[in-house]
Amino acid sequence: GAGVSQTPSNKVTEKGKYVELRCDPISGHTALYWYRQSLGQGPEFLIYFQGTGAADDSGLPNDRFFAVRPEGSVSTLKIQRTERGDSAVYLCASSLLGASPLMGELFFGEGSRLTVL
């Protein structure tokens, strides 16, 4: 597609349930990022992939959060045993990593809004 696609756009779940959020990046973009945006806050970094591997997962809040990108394209963010505090908009972005003049030029999807009841 032309842009970064995220599904679902909205997800309502109950506390303790398992959730998967999907991101389809721009074709050809080698780097993929997940951010989390809580109400009234800026996006907070979670994890970034370079190809298939997680190059930096320092932003994942705890071991309930996990992300994969098995073929270097689509990525899935997985949240186990969801808690009410996980409610937020989860943003995915992609970029052409390594092209210095383009450093920091991320293309974001519209986000997946997760509500944990």
Added chain:
Amino acid sequence: GNSVTQMEGPVTLSEEAFLTINCTYTATGYPSLFWYVQYPGEGLQLLLKATKADDKGSNKGFEATYRKETTSFHLEKGSVQVSDSAVYFCALISPGGSEKLVFGKGMKLTVNP
């Protein structure tokens, strides 16, 4: 650690008013600085950037100058339009690391006709 501080909103202006959104940063070394914008119903998108001191980024009538001496990157526009209504985020990337953007909290701007 690295951080970005933006002026708090929300802000409401009339069309053709002058806009300034303040942004200051704390970072090790010399970061690259960015303004991202989120229009209603859309994803975040890059508005402009500056990669070294005294650089000026500009786009769509917006400008911001990288001021190392004041660690600032204030966003300005001389005459706002209704279509500029959006949330504006200042952000930085530290040199030598991954492309891990650190964002400010964002400021919501509403421009009335």
